Structures are given as structure tokens and as C-alpha cells.
Amino acid sequence: MKLIAGPALALLFSTTSVLAAGDGTCAKGKTLTEGNLTIATGNPAYYPWVMNDAPESGEGFEAAVAYAIAEKMGFGQDNVTWVRTSFDEAIQPGAKNFDFNMQQYSITPEREEMVDFSLPYYTSAMAVLTTQNVVDAGAEATLDGLKDLKWGAVATTTAIPMLKDVIQPSSEPLLYNDNADVNAAIMAGQIDAAIYDLPTALYLSAVVVENGALLGQFPAGQSESPDQFGVLMEDGNALKECVNAAITELTESGELAAIETQWLSEATGVPVIE
Amino acid sequence: MEETSLQKDSVEHSAATPTRREVYEAEVRRRSNRIALISVVSVTLAIFVLVPLAPGWEAVQRSFFNGRVFAETFPGLLEAFLMNVMIFAWSAPLIAITGLVIALCRDTRAPALFPLRLFGIAYTDIFRGLPVVLVIYIIGFGVPGLGLPRPWNSPYIWGTLALVLVYSAYVAEVIRSGIDSIHQSQRSAAASLGLSDQDTMRYVVLPQAIRNVVPANMNLFIALQKDVALLSFIGPVEIFRQAGVYKSLYANFTPYVGAALIFLALTIPATRYADYLMNKQNRART
Amino acid sequence: MTAKLSLRMVRKRFDDHEVCKGIDLDVAEGEMVCLIGASGSGKSTLLRCMNLLEPIDDGEIWLDGKDISEPGLDPQPVRQQIGIVFQSYNLFPHMTAAENVMLAPRRVHGLSREDLRPKVTQLFTRFGLGDRMEHYPDQLSGGQQQRVAIIRALAMEPQIMLFDEITSALDPELVGEVLDVLRDLRKQGMTMVLATHEMGFARELANKVCFLDAGRILEQGPPEVLFSQPREPRTKAFLSRVL
Ligand SMILES: Nc1ncnc2c1ncn2[C@@H]1O[C@H](COP(=O)(O)OP(=O)(O)OP(=O)(O)O)[C@@H](O)[C@H]1O
Numbered sequence: 023m024k025l026i027a028g029p030a031l032a033l034l035f036s037t038t039s040v041l042a043a044g045d046g047t048c049a050k051g052k053t054l055t056e057g058n059l060t061i062a063t064g065n066p067a068y069y070p071w072v073m074n075d076a077p078e079s080g081e082g083f084e085a086a087v088a089y090a091i092a093e094k095m096g097f098g099q100d101n102v103t104w105v106r107t108s109f110d111e112a113i114q115p116g117a118k119n120f121d122f123n124m125q126q127y128s129i130t131p132e133r134e135e136m137v138d139f140s141l142p143y144y145t146s147a148m149a150v151l152t153t154q155n156v157v158d159a160g161a162e163a164t165l166d167g168l169k170d171l172k173w174g175a176v177a178t179t180t181a182i183p184m185l186k187d188v189i190q191p192s193s194e195p196l197l198y199n200d201n202a203d204v205n206a207a208i209m210a211g212q213i214d215a216a217i218y219d220l221p222t223a224l225y226l227s228a229v230v231v232e233n234g235a236l237l238g239q240f241p242a243g244q245s246e247s248p249d250q251f252g253v254l255m256e257d258g259n260a261l262k263e264c265v266n267a268a269i270t271e272l273t274e275s276g277e278l279a280a281i282e283t284q285w286l287s288e289a290t291g292v293p294v295i296e
Numbered sequence: 297m298e299e300t301s302l303q304k305d306s307v308e309h310s311a312a313t314p315t316r317r318e319v320y321e322a323e324v325r326r327r328s329n330r331i332a333l334i335s336v337v338s339v340t341l342a343i344f345v346l347v348p349l350a351p352g353w354e355a356v357q358r359s360f361f362n363g364r365v366f367a368e369t370f371p372g373l374l375e376a377f378l379m380n381v382m383i384f385a386w387s388a389p390l391i392a393i394t395g396l397v398i399a400l401c402r403d404t405r406a407p408a409l410f411p412l413r414l415f416g417i418a419y420t421d422i423f424r425g426l427p428v429v430l431v432i433y434i435i436g437f438g439v440p441g442l443g444l445p446r447p448w449n450s451p452y453i454w455g456t457l458a459l460v461l462v463y464s465a466y467v468a469e470v471i472r473s474g475i476d477s478i479h480q481s482q483r484s485a486a487a488s489l490g491l492s493d494q495d496t497m498r499y500v501v502l503p504q505a506i507r508n509v510v511p512a513n514m515n516l517f518i519a520l521q522k523d524v525a526l527l528s529f530i531g532p533v534e535i536f537r538q539a540g541v542y543k544s545l546y547a548n549f550t551p552y553v554g555a556a557l558i559f560l561a562l563t564i565p566a567t568r569y570a571d572y573l574m575n576k577q578n579r580a581r582t
Numbered sequence: 583m584t585a586k587l588s589l590r591m592v593r594k595r596f597d598d599h600e601v602c603k604g605i606d607l608d609v610a611e612g613e614m615v616c617l618i619g620a621s622g623s624g625k626s627t628l629l630r631c632m633n634l635l636e637p638i639d640d641g642e643i644w645l646d647g648k649d650i651s652e653p654g655l656d657p658q659p660v661r662q663q664i665g666i667v668f669q670s671y672n673l674f675p676h677m678t679a680a681e682n683v684m685l686a687p688r689r690v691h692g693l694s695r696e697d698l699r700p701k702v703t704q705l706f707t708r709f710g711l712g713d714r715m716e717h718y719p720d721q722l723s724g725g726q727q728q729r730v731a732i733i734r735a736l737a738m739e740p741q742i743m744l745f746d747e748i749t750s751a752l753d754p755e756l757v758g759e760v761l762d763v764l765r766d767l768r769k770q771g772m773t774m775v776l777a778t779h780e781m782g783f784a785r786e787l788a789n790k791v792c793f794l795d796a797g798r799i800l801e802q803g804p805p806e807v808l809f810s811q812p813r814e815p816r817t818k819a820f821l822s823r824v825l
């Protein structure tokens with residue numbers, strides 16, 4: 023990872039600086055501190071969204087996208103400040119300490135009532151994380167086969183509606199605070215499988231969960247409302263149009279796809295659940 | 297007029313006509329009720345008028361007191377609360393029994409049973425010294441991690457055990473204080489009749505001790521009702537977790553307010569009742 | 583002559599305070615012995631030593647020719663034979679009067695409530711409490727409670743009864759009803775040891791009066807002698823204060 027990060031970053035800055043040159047006026051007067059963009063991420067921020075919990079490096083998908091958006095809005099690398107927030111801090115009423123917040127927030131109509139989301143910067147497949155033991159015991163990547171597994175998920179994610187609506191398991195799922203607790207429950211054999219967005223699932227199965235395996239993915243197009251990540255902003259934030267313009271530009275120019283390929287390329291090759 | 301009517305009161309001494317003192321006390325009571333009412337109304341008014349004037353009120357109202365979110369999530373919260381009630385229902389008797397056993401261990405005097413006494417002391421020291429969440433995590437994930445097969449690795453079993461361990465330590469201390477509060481003369485009286493130590497404990501000391509500590513234990517069980525929510529850390533979806541799920545789905549804190557209301561609906565009457573018992577006991581003592 | 587209960591050089595200390603400094607006392611069968619003396623002279627302690635509620639430090643206590651003060655001896659059988667009634671009644675407040683009385687026979691002798699009912703009813707009736715059996719202690723007057731405490735001790739059918747100032751917590755008008763109980767027991771020939779401040783009563787009924795002073799029996803004898811011609815100046819001083 024380290025090896026390709028350097029050249030990628032160089033590429034990123036060289037392209038964006040050219041394109042963003044005439045466009046730096048949109049955000050004027052709309053940020054917390056003039057001439058500076060404050061971006062929030064999770065505490066800690068996870069691979070592959072942010073590498074090594076160091077967003078300043080621009081390494082990792084969300085870190086790279088953040089700098090790309092900033093660049094389009096006219097903020098150079100030095101004019102980006104990072105802060106950390108929890109999910110709750112991001113949605114609580116009152117003044118925010120960030121201009122926008124990126125930590126795999128799924129865009130939902132309910133959430134949109136309370137906060138603002140940008141256009142999506144990533145559309146994620148959902149994937150089933152499990153262990154080799156469960157696979158060996160005969161778990162199948164079919165909807166019917168999934169019903170009888172004991173399910174778990176992180177309570178703050180949109181994996182829960184997915185579980186309830188699509189998989190409809192035969193026993194009540196168990197819910198946890200974070201990835202580490204889900205992992206502990208899998209290790210303790212209390213749950214067979216958990217639902218994550220595909221990149222997170224890939225990372226967890228490869229690195230964190232002992233004997234981890236991916237049973238399959240629900241492709242992004244399959245569900246009626248695909249899991250799309252958006253940049254979260256305070257309700258009514260004037261910066262929203264600037265961020266949207268930047269994302270549109272990145273999408274149309276193919277830069278966003280390039281960043282995705284660079285950081286999330288392993289996501290292909292996971293069997294699809296019908 | 298006044299004179300004669302007063303005289304009539306004292307002469308007839310009937311239950312129907314109030315005495316001078318009763319008249320006076322009724323007047324004092326009326327006056328203090330009036331003052332209490334006025335101050336309650338004005339404080340309430342102040343809260344309802346002043347708080348909404350705060351600049352952030354609208355945002356707070358939208359994310360904490362959102363009628364739409366409340367209506368959509370409250371039934372789900374109620375349903376999840378059944379889980380709390382169930383966990384409480386099977387934990388409470390286990391805690392009471394374990395607490396009693398530990399209290400008796402701590403109270404053993406025979407030298408042969410010294411290890412038991414030591415165990416009782418260590419148990420209460422350790423489990424009263426640990427935050428409940430820690431014990432739930434360590435036991436709820438740790439013990440099943442040793443490789444127990446299903447259903448023996450269930451978070452319900454080990455989470456319950458964690459609650460039992462911590463709360464029985466508190467209950468044991470309360471019961472022990474109850475045992476200590478029984479005067480030595482009661483033990484003497486029992487011994488002088490030839491009762492054995494066990495019978496003295498069982499028939500003379502414990503019944504009195506336990507009755508004395510009912511209010512204190514009730515407070516513990518009210519606390520337990522709240523701490524049941526901590527089991528959500530290891531998986532079970534009870535009301536606190538369900539509220540968290542809704543919070544995340546709606547990006548709104550109103551479900552927490554809903555959960556708080558449900559808790560209060562249960563704990564306020566229970567707390568009042570415990571206080572009532574406590575007061576009654578204090579009055580009986582004096 | 584062999585006494586029912588004999589104390590030989592009994593010593594008892596609490597920490598560094600010696601309360602009994604070598605007590606010798608004989609109580610014959612059917613005899614009533616009164617212990618008198620100033621507050622703190624060791625009367626209660628001596629009684630508690632007699633039925634082994636307090637272990638003695640030195641000396642011997644003989645019951646029916648058997649040394650019951652041997653260290654390590656199981657005190658329970660002895661306590662069943664020597665009943666004691668305390669100044670402060672010490673009834674079990676969570677039990678009715680009848681349950682108070684039946685607890686020990688049930689647990690120690692293994693009798694059922696049905697077995698005990700006739701005898702207990704008879705005892706209550708005999709002491710004028712036939713209609714108070716189902717009352718709780720706090721529903722009874724002091725005199726009634728003290729009589730229940732006596733019945734409770736008697737129900738174990740002890741051979742000796744010890745009474746520790748059982749009337750001193752009572753209102754004066756209630757003292758009589760409790761003393762009547764003692765008279766009744768005296769008539770039955772019960773062997774009794776009393777710590778008491780009721781000098782008139784001691785003079786009337788005691789076979790022997792012992793004056794305790796600072797942990798010693800300073801003087802003892804028949805009441806008519808001890809009360810009218812005390813030898814020791816300290817006895818004289820005490821009697822002149824209380825009579
Ligand atoms: N458990 C105990 N521990 C320490 N000291 C004690 C204990 N019981 C009694 N004493 C002491 O022993 C002494 C004798 O007490 P005791 O109760 O036998 O006196 P008493 O003659 O019965 O007095 P009273 O007439 O007031 O009842 C007192 O000084 C008392 O403080």
C-alpha cells in the first residue's frame with residue numbers, strides 16, 4: 023500500500039490544481055475559518071477509508087476524496103484541517119466544529135430530514151462477513167441459506183434495515199457498538215455472520231477477524247435504495263452546493279473512479295448473493 | 297359570638313366540629329398549598345416560555361423532541377423494553393439468592409469455614425470495585441470465547457451472570473449490614489434457648505435483617521433495572537440499543553427521550569415506593 | 583451435700599477489666615438464690631456465665647455433678663437445662679408470642695406445632711396470657727412481654743432458671759404481675775437464681791441472698807440475717823441506700 027500511495031498522491035494534486043484554478047470562489051465566506059476547510063472523520067478512522075488513521079496523508083479512499091473535493095473548492099493541501107467526531111457529535115444540534123464530515127455516512131431520506139448530505143461519492147455493495155468455520159459448516163451464499171445464520175451488525179449502520187428487509191433472519195440479530203465488538207462476538211461464536219459495506223468487510227475478513235471469510239456481497243444495484251455514502255453537513259449549510267459541484271466535477275472527469283480503483287480495487291471478485 | 301361558639305366546641309367535644317387547633321392547621325395547610333401551587337406554576341411557565349426563546353431551541357426541539365420521530369419509534373421502543381423486563385425478571389431472583397449466600401459466607405465464624413469467609417470478602421470487594429460495563433464485556437465476550445458451543449455461549453447467559461456477580465455483591469453488603477443491625481441480645485436470647493448457630497441465623501437474625509433492608513435493596517433493584525441496558529454492549533437489542541438504532545437511522549435523538557420516558561414510567565413509582573417503605577421504617581424505629 | 587449448681591473460683595474478665603474475681607456459689611435443688619449489689623458489680627455477667635453465654639476464664643461450674651465449664655464443651659445441651667430471662671425481654675419481634683415460645687422446642691426437640699400447642703396454651707393461660715398468644719411483641723405491654731419471655735424459657739423445661747433484673751425495665755404497676763409469676767414458680771419448686779433490686783421480694787422468698795461487690799461475693803446468708811444484721815460495712819452501706 024505504502025508503495026503506490028506516493029505516486030498516487032502526486033497524480034492527485036497535479037491534476038486537481040489545474041482544474042480547480044478558476045473555481046475557488048464558491049466556498050468564500052462559507053467555511054468555519056476563512057480560507058480554510060475543516061473536515062471531520064471518525065475517531066479512529068478505519069482502513070481502507072483512511073490509512074493508518076492519518077487522514078492528513080491523503081492516503082485511503084475517503085482521505086483522498088476529501089483532498090480532491092477540497093482542491094476543487096479551491097483549498098490547497100495546506101488549507102485543509104482535520105478534526106475527529108463521533109456519529110453522535112455529527113448529528114447533535116448546535117454549532118459544528120467542521121465544515122463537512124466524511125465517515126461512510128449512508129444517505130437516507132430519514133437522515134436527510136435532520137442533516138444535509140452531498141451527492142454520493144461512493145456507492146457501496148453490502149457484504150456478509152463470516153468465518154471459515156461457518157463456511158465449512160455449510161453456510162451458503164443464497165438468501166435462504168442466510169436466514170438461518172445468527173446475525174450481528176454495528177448498531178449505527180444502515181446494515182440493520184438491510185438485515186431486516188432483505189435477509190429477514192429467523193432469530194433476532196445481535197447489535198454492537200463497533201467493529202471490534204462484532205469481531206469479539208464472531209470470535210466467541212455468538213454470531214455467525216455480520217453485514218458491512220464491502221470495503222470494510224474485505225478489510226475485516228483479511229486483517230482483523232481470525233479465520234475470516236466473505237460469504238458474498240449484495241451488489242449495489244440490487245436493493246431499491248443502494249447504500250450510498252455522502253458528505254455530511256449541518257442542515258442548511260451553504261457549502262453544500264460547492265461540495266456538490268466539486269463531486270460532480272470529480273465524477274464526470276473520472277477522477278473519482280480513479281481514486282476508487284486505487285483504494286478499493288479488491289472489492290471485485292467477491293461472489294454475488296442472488 | 298366567638299366566645300360562645302368556642303365554648304360550645306370544647307364542651308361538645310364532638311368529632312364533627314374541628315378544634316381550634318385543627319382550624320388553625322387547616323388554614324396553614326391551605327396557605328402553604330396556595331404558595332406551592334403558585335411557585336410550581338410560575339417555574340413551569342418560566343421554563344416553557346424562556347427555554348424556547350433560546351437561540352438554539354428550534355434545533356434542539358427538532359433533534360430531541362421531534363413529534364414525528366417519536367410517534368414512529370415509540371412502539372418499537374416499547375417492544376424492545378420487554379427485553380429489559382425479561383432480563384430483569386430472571387436476573388433479580390438470582391441476584392437475591394446469590395447476595396444472600398455471599399452475605400452468609402461473609403458472616404461465617406467457624407474457623408473451618410474461614411476460606412468461605414475470605415471468599416465472601418474477596419467477592420464483594422472485587423465486584424463492587426468494578427464498573428458493571430467492564431464485567432459485562434469481560435464475561436460476556438471472554439467466557440464464550442473459551443470455545444463454548446451454542447447455546448451455552450449466549451450473551452444472555454453470560455451477560456446475566458455479569459449482572460448477577462456485580463449486583464449480588466452489593467446486595468450481599470446490604471444484607472450483611474442488615475445482619476449487623478440485629479442487636480446481639482437477639483442472638484443471646486436464641487443461644488440461651490439452646491438454638492444452634494444456624495437456626496439462630498435462619499429463624500431469628502435473617503428474617504429481621506432482611507425485613508430491615510428491603511428498602512435499601514429496592515433501590516439496588518431500581519438501579520439494576522437501569523443497568524440491564526448495559527447488556528446491549530454485548531449484543532442483545534433492548535430498549536437502549538433499539539433507541540440507538542433509531543437514532544442512527546433518523547439522525548435524531550428523540551428515540552432516547554422516548555426510552556427515557558419509558559424508564560421513568562417504571563422507576564419513578566418504584567423509587568417513590570422504596571422511599572415510602574424507608575420512611576415507614578424510620579418512623580417505626582423512633 | 584451436693585448442690586444442683588456449684589461455682590468454684592469463677593473468674594471472668596473483659597479485656598483488662600476483671601468482672602468476676604473468683605466467685606464461689608452453691609445453689610441447691612429447689613432453692614431460690616438472689617444476687618444483689620450495685621450497678622456494675624457483675625450480677626448479669628455472673629448469670630450469663632452460669633448458662634455459658636459467656637465463657638469463663640478460670641474456675642469451674644458444676645451442674646448435677648458434671649463440670650460444664652470445661653473449655654471446648656458444646657454449650658447447647660447445658661443451655662437447654664438452664665433457662666435465662668433478660669431485663670430487656672429480648673423477644674423475637676418478627677414472631678407472635680406463641681411462635682416465640684415454640685421456636686426452640688420445635689428446632690431443638692424436633693416437636694411439631696401441633697405437639698406443642700396444648701402445653702404452650704396451658705402455659706399462657708397459667709400466666710394470664712391465654713388471649714395474647716397470637717399477638718406480636720410490640721402489641722404487648724412490658725409486663726406481658728416479660729411474662730412471654732419467661733414462658734419461652736420454661737417451654738424448654740429447664741432444671742434451673744436464671745432471672746436478670748426482669749422487673750427493672752417495667753412500670754411500677756406492672757412489676758407485681760411478673761413477681762407473681764416468680765412466686766408461682768417458687769411454689770412449684772423451680773431452682774432459681776435472680777439478680778434483683780427488689781429487696782422486699784428477695785426478703786420474702788429467697789433461701790439465700792448474696793451481696794456482690796466489685797466482682798466478689800462479699801457476704802451471703804439467709805435474707806433475714808443479711809438484711810437485718812449485715813457484717814460487712816460495704817453491705818451495710820449498700821443496703822442503707824436501697825432499703
Ligand atoms: N461484653 C462486655 N464487654 C466488656 N465489658 C463488659 C461486658 N459486659 C459487661 N461488662 C462490664 O462488666 C462489668 C459488670 O457488668 P454487669 O452487667 O455484669 O453488671 P451488673 O451487676 O449486672 O450491673 P447492673 O445492675 O447495672 O445490671 C461492668 O463494668 C460492665 O461494663
Ligand SMILES: [Mg+2]
Pocket residue numbers: 625626627746747777
Ligand atoms: Mg445487669
